[in-house]
Amino acid sequence: MGETLIKVDGLSKKFCLSLKKSMWYGMQDIGNELLGKRHGSDGILRPDEFWAVKDINFELKRGECLGLIGHNGAGKTTLLRILNGLIRPDQGRIEMRGKVGALIALGAGFNPILTGRENIFVNASVLGLSKQYVDSKIDEIIDFAEIRDFIDSPVQSYSSGMNVRLGFAVAAILLEPDILFLDEVLAVGDITFAIKCLNAVRQITNNAAVVFVSHNMPQISRFCTRVMVMNHGAVMLDSPNPSEGIDRYYGLVQQLQQTSGTGEAEILSVVLIVNNQSIEGVEPTIPHGAEVGIRLKLRINSPSGATISVNIVDSAMNMVVAMPICNAMGTLNFFPPGIMEVHGSLGLMELTSGKYSFTIRVDDSNTKVVLTRAQGLNPFRIISDFAHWAVIERNIVPEKINILATS
Amino acid sequence: MNEHRTTIYTPDSPLINPIKLGREMFRDLADSQGLAWRLTVRDLSAQYRQTFLGFLWAIILPLANTVVWIFLSRSGLVNVSDTGLPYPAYVFTGTMLWAILMDALNAPLQMVTASKGMLSKINFPREALVVAGIYQTLINALIKVALLLIGLGAIGIYPGWGICLFPIGLLSLIMVGTVIGLILTPVGLLYSDVGKGIPLLMQFLMYLTPVVFAMPKQGISAILFRFNPLTPLILTARDWLTGLTPEFLGYFLAVNLVSVVLLFIFWIVFRLAMPVLIERMGS
Numbered sequence: 001m002g003e004t005l006i007k008v009d010g011l012s013k014k015f016c017l018s019l020k021k022s023m024w025y026g027m028q029d030i031g032n033e034l035l036g037k038r039h040g041s042d043g044i045l046r047p048d049e050f051w052a053v054k055d056i057n058f059e060l061k062r063g064e065c066l067g068l069i070g071h072n073g074a075g076k077t078t079l080l081r082i083l084n085g086l087i088r089p090d091q092g093r094i095e096m097r098g099k100v101g102a103l104i105a106l107g108a109g110f111n112p113i114l115t116g117r118e119n120i121f122v123n124a125s126v127l128g129l130s131k132q133y134v135d136s137k138i139d140e141i142i143d144f145a146e147i148r149d150f151i152d153s154p155v156q157s158y159s160s161g162m163n164v165r166l167g168f169a170v171a172a173i174l175l176e177p178d179i180l181f182l183d184e185v186l187a188v189g190d191i192t193f194a195i196k197c198l199n200a201v202r203q204i205t206n207n208a209a210v211v212f213v214s215h216n217m218p219q220i221s222r223f224c225t226r227v228m229v230m231n232h233g234a235v236m237l238d239s240p241n242p243s244e245g246i247d248r249y250y251g252l253v254q255q256l257q258q259t260s261g262t263g264e265a266e267i268l269s270v271v272l273i274v275n276n277q278s279i280e281g282v283e284p285t286i287p288h289g290a291e292v293g294i295r296l297k298l299r300i301n302s303p304s305g306a307t308i309s310v311n312i313v314d315s316a317m318n319m320v321v322a323m324p325i326c327n328a329m330g331t332l333n334f335f336p337p338g339i340m341e342v343h344g345s346l347g348l349m350e351l352t353s354g355k356y357s358f359t360i361r362v363d364d365s366n367t368k369v370v371l372t373r374a375q376g377l378n379p380f381r382i383i384s385d386f387a388h389w390a391v392i393e394r395n396i397v398p399e400k401i402n403i404l405a406t407s
Numbered sequence: 408m409n410e411h412r413t414t415i416y417t418p419d420s421p422l423i424n425p426i427k428l429g430r431e432m433f434r435d436l437a438d439s440q441g442l443a444w445r446l447t448v449r450d451l452s453a454q455y456r457q458t459f460l461g462f463l464w465a466i467i468l469p470l471a472n473t474v475v476w477i478f479l480s481r482s483g484l485v486n487v488s489d490t491g492l493p494y495p496a497y498v499f500t501g502t503m504l505w506a507i508l509m510d511a512l513n514a515p516l517q518m519v520t521a522s523k524g525m526l527s528k529i530n531f532p533r534e535a536l537v538v539a540g541i542y543q544t545l546i547n548a549l550i551k552v553a554l555l556l557i558g559l560g561a562i563g564i565y566p567g568w569g570i571c572l573f574p575i576g577l578l579s580l581i582m583v584g585t586v587i588g589l590i591l592t593p594v595g596l597l598y599s600d601v602g603k604g605i606p607l608l609m610q611f612l613m614y615l616t617p618v619v620f621a622m623p624k625q626g627i628s629a630i631l632f633r634f635n636p637l638t639p640l641i642l643t644a645r646d647w648l649t650g651l652t653p654e655f656l657g658y659f660l661a662v663n664l665v666s667v668v669l670l671f672i673f674w675i676v677f678r679l680a681m682p683v684l685i686e687r688m689g690s
Contacts, residue, residue, distance in 0.1 A: 015686075023597055026683045030593070032420070033679045039418035085416060085530045087686040094416040105528035113453040125445040126531055128438070 002062030003097070005179050005209040006083070011092035013075075013082055013233075014045060015052040025049070043091045052078045054233040056092070062178065065210040067224035067242060069217075069249045075233040076213045080104075080181050083211060098178025101127070101208075103201070106167030112156035116147060116166055119155050123170045137173055144196070145169035165189050172200040180204055182212040217246045217354065218389050243353065243383070250355035250381055251283070253315045257376035265306055265362040265371035268297040268339070270378050274349075279380075288353070288384040288393065292346040296360070299339045304366035307332040308342070313375065315355040320391045334365055352393040353384040421679070432534075432674065439535035446518075446539040451546065465547040466554050469506040473499045476619045490621040492649055496562050500645045501618035503555050504580060507548045508637070509609060511584025514540030516595045516602060526681070527688050533681045534674075537589065544581055552577065559649065569647035576644030579659070583640060583666050589673045593680040597687065616641055636662045 016022035025046060029039055045051070053075040060066055068076040081087050083094060084102050110119045120141055124134045142148050145165040150158065158166070168189075182201070189197070204210075205223060214220055220227060220242055227245025229237040229252070237248045259267075271278050273293035274286055286292065300306045312321040323346065327333045357379040362371045384393060421428045455461045476498040479485040490497040518536040519526070526533070552573075559565070566573065595601035614620065615628075616637045623629040632638055639655035639662055646653040653659065 022687055026597075026687055029683050030676070030680050033422065034420075034676065036420045036422045038420060082416065085414065086527065086682065088682045089416055089418050091418060094414075096414040098412070100414060100530070102529065105525070111449050111453045113456050114449060118449070118452075122445055122449045125442040126525060126529055128442070128531060130441060 004059050004061050005097050006058070006060040006211070007095040008056055008058050008083075009093045011053060011056040011079070011082065011089050011094060012043065012051055013053040013078055013087070014049045014090050015078075016046075016049050018048045021046075021048050039088050039090060051233045053082065056235060058228065058238065060179075060209040060211070062209055063206065064226060065205055065212055065224045067220040067227040067245065068211065068213045068230060069215070069220060069227060069245060070230035070236075071252060074230040076230055077183065078233075079230070080183055080211060080213055084181055096179055099176070100179045100181075101171075101175040101177030102181040102183075103168075103171050103175070104181060104183045106164055106171060110155055110163070110167070113154055115154055116142075116151040116158070119166070120170055123167065124174055127171065127174065129174050134174065141166075141169045141173045144173055144200075146193070161189050161193075165193060168197055172197070172204070175204065177204065177208050180208045180210045182210060182214075184214050184216075217249070221246060246353070247381065247383055250315060253355050257374070259372060259374045261362070261370040261372040263372065264302040264364070265300045266298060267360055267362075267372060267374045267377070268299060269295075270297075270358060270360070271295040272378055272380065283355075283379050283381055285381045285383055286349050288349065288351075288382055290349050292349045294342075294344055294346055296342045296344075297340070298342070298362065300335055300337045300362065300371070302364050302371055303337055304364055305334050305336045306362045306371055307365050308335060309361045309363070310344075310346075311359045311361070312351070312356050313359050314391075317375075319359070320351065320356070332365075349382065350392050350394050351382050352391060353382050355379065355381050422675075428675070432678065435532035436534050436538070439532035439538055442531060442535040443538035443542060446535065447542040447546070450539070450543060462550055465550040466503075469502040469551065470554075472502040472506075472619075476502070487619075488621045488623070491651065492564070493562060496559060496564050496649065497621070497645075498619050499558055500555060500648055501641060503551045504641050504644050505613055505616070505618045507544065507551060507577065508580045508584045508640070510544040510547055511541070511581040512588045512591075512609070513605065514544050515585065515588035515592045516605075519592055519596060520602070523688055527685050533678065537585065537677070540588070541581060541585055544584070548577060548581065555648065564649050566648050567650040569650055573644065573647040576640070576647050579663050579666070580640055580644060582670065583637070583662065586666050586669045586673060589670070589677055592677065593684060596684050612637065636665075 016025055033039055056079060058066065068079065070076050078087075082089050083096075084100070084104070110123060114122070117138070120138060121131065121134055125131070142151050145162070145168070147158075147162050147166060150162065155163065155166075202223070210223075212220070212223060224242045226238070226240050227242045228235050229239075229245050229248045231252060236252075237245055239245045239248075271294070272284070272286075273279070273295060274284075274290050276291075276293075278295070279286070294310065296308075296310070298308070307325070309322065309324045311319050311323065314320050325333050325342065325344065357375070358377040359373065359375040360377060361373045363369065364371055421431070455464075458464060460467065473495070476485075477495050480487050480494055480498075487494060492500075515537050518540040522536055525531070556566070591601055591605065612635075615631050615635050617632065618641060622632055622638075622642075636658075639659040642655055643653040643659045645651075
C-alpha cells in the first residue's frame with residue numbers, strides 16, 4: 001500500500017431542520033467568519049439543529065477503497081460533500097494530499113444546444129483540465145462513449161443513455177486523481193457499457209485513495225477494501241472486512257410487517273425449519289445452501305376456500321422467489337375453510353447474501369379476491385463470503401474435466 | 408501525481424490567516440480563467456445559436472429605449488432641458504452605457520443561479536462564474552460601443568482624443584456593476600425577491616441618473632443626481648465618447664477607488680458565503 005492520502009480527524013457537520021432558521025444560522029456563520037471566528041459556533045447545537053455527520057475519523061492510503069454504506073439520510077453524501085470541499089465542516093479537520101477528483105455529477109455543465117464535442121471541452125474545464133490535455137484525449141473519449149457519429153450534433157438530440165455515456169467518458173478518461181470520490185455512478189448505460197465503466201473505474205481506483213458511496217452491496221463487496229457503516233451521522237462499524245459491514249448494514253434495514261386484504265383469512269404463525277430444526281430468534285442467519293422447510297399455520301374464513309402462495313422478498317422489497325402451494329398435479333392446491341397447519345419444503349436456500357423476508361398471500365379460490373397478504377414475515381439473513389450480482393448463487397462442481405489440449 | 412497539492416479543510420475562519428487567504432484568492436482567480444472563458448463561449452454561442460437575430464440582441468433593447476425617448480421629447484410629452492448635446496445623441500449614449508452597467512450588475516447573480524446544479528456537485532473555483540459574467544458583459548459591451556460609434560458618427564459627433572480614455576470609463580461601468588451584483592448575489596441566492604426587485608429598483612435609479620434626462624439645475628432632484636454615485640460614471644464615459652470635457656472627474660475617481668475596495672471586501676464575502684449557500688441549496 002502507498003502513502004496516506006486522506007486524513008480525517010473528528011469531522012462533524014450540523015444541519016438545521018427548519019429552513020428559516022437554517023438561513024438565519026447561515027447568515028450568522030458568514031458573519032462570524034468575517035469577524036475571524038470559527039464556522040458553526042464552536043460545535044454547540046443551536047435550536048432545531050442536529051448532527052448530520054458526527055465525529056468521523058479515518059485515514060486512507062493509495063490503493064485503498066473505503067465504502068460508505070447506510071440508510072438514506074445517514075450522512076454518507078454529506079460526508080462526501082465535505083470531503084469534496086463543497087461545504088465546510090463545523091468541527092474537525094480534513095487533510096488531503098494530491099489531486100482530488102469526483103465522479104459525482106456526470107455531464108455537469110452540459111449545454112443542450114451545443115454539440116457533444118463542444119460540451120466535452122466545457123465539461124473538462126469544469127473539472128479543471130486544460131484544453132491541450134483534452135485535445136490529446138478527445139478521440140479516446142469519443143470512442144469510449146461510442147458516439148462518434150453524433151459527436152458534432154447538439155446534445156439535446158442525444159438519448160439519455162448517450163448523455164450519461166458522454167458524461168462518464170469525459171470524467172473517467174480525463175481524471176487521473178490521487179483521491180477519488182464516487183457516488184453511485186459506477187455503472188451507467190446498458191450492460192456492455194456498464195462493464196466498460198466498471199473496468200475504467202477499477203483502473204483509476206487501483207492507483208488512488210477512493211471513497212465510495214453506494215447502496216449496491218455487490219459493488220461495495222467488489223471494490224472496497226474497507227467498509228464504514230453509518231447511521232444517523234455516526235459510524236456504527238468500521239471494518240476491513242466488507243462482508244461484515246454489509247451484514248451490519250442489512251441488520252439496519254427495517255422490513256415492516258404489514259397485512260392487507262379482506263381479512264377473511266389470517267396467518268397464525270410461520271416457523272422456518274433449517275436442516276430439520278426449527279430456528280428461533282429475531283432475524284436468524286441461514287447458512288447458504290441449507291435445506292429449508294416451512295410450517296405455516298393459518299385460518300381461512302371464506303366459505304369458498306382459498307389458495308396460498310409463499311414468496312421470498314429481498315431488502316429492496318423485490319420478489320425473488322415465488323412458491324405457490326400446489327398439488328401433485330402442478331395446479332394450485334385448494335384449502336377448505338378452517339384452521340390448518342401446512343408443512344412443506346422450500347428446497348435448498350441458494351439465495352446470495354443479503355436480508356430477506358416472507359410475503360404470504362391467501363386468495364379466495366373462487367373470486368380470486370385477496371383474503372390476506374402479510375409481508376415482512378420471518379426476516380432472515382443469508383451470509384456468504386461474497387456478494388454476487390445474481391439472486392441465486394450456486395457453485396458448479398464439475399463431474400468430469402476432459403483436457404483436450406495443454407498450452 | 409507530480410503535483411502534490413495539500414488540501415486542508417477546517418471550520419476555522421480563513422480570515423485568521425489573511426496572507427494565505429489572499430494567495431488562495433488570486434490562485435483561484437488565475438485557475439478560473441480557462442473555465443471562465445469556456446463558460447463564456449458556451450453561453451454566448453448557445454445564446455446566439457438559438458436566436459434568429461443573433462448578436463443584434465445586445466443592442467435591440469437599448470436601441471428601442473432610445474427611440475421611445477426621442478419620440479417622447481419630440482412630441483413634447485416630456486420636456487428635457489438642454490443637455491449640451493443633440494438630444495438623440497444624449498439618449499443614445501445614455502441608454503447604451505446604462506445597459507452595459509445593467510448587464511454587469513445582473514451577471515453575477517444570473518451566472519450563479521444558472522450554475523446551481525454544478526455548484527452543488529462539483530468543486531471548481533467559484534470565481535470563474537463571476538469572471539465569465541464579466542467576459543460576457545464585456546463582449547456584449549463592445550458590440551454596443553461599436554454601434555454607438557457608428558451612430559454618433561452618422562449624427563456628426565466624433566469622440567476625438569477622448570476615445571483613448573473611454574475604455575477606462577467602460578471598465579469602471581463594468582466594475583461598479585459587478586461590485587453591486589456581487590453584493591446582491593449571496594442574498595439573491597437565498598431570496599428570489601432580489602432577482603425580481605432589481606429591474607424595478609434600477610428603472611427608478613435610471614431616472615435619478617443623467618441617462619435620458621439632463622442634470623437638473625436646482626431642487627431636490629439636483630441634489631439626488633449630484634450624490635448618485637452612478638452619475639459621474641455615466642457622465643464621464645459619455646463625455647469621453649462625445650468629445651466633451653468631463654466635469655465630474657474627481658467624483659469619478661473617488662467612486663472607482665471605493666469600488667475597488669468594495670470589490671475586494673465582497674469578493675471575500677462571496678468566497679465565505681458560497682459553501683454556506685451551497686449547503687442550503689441542496690444537491
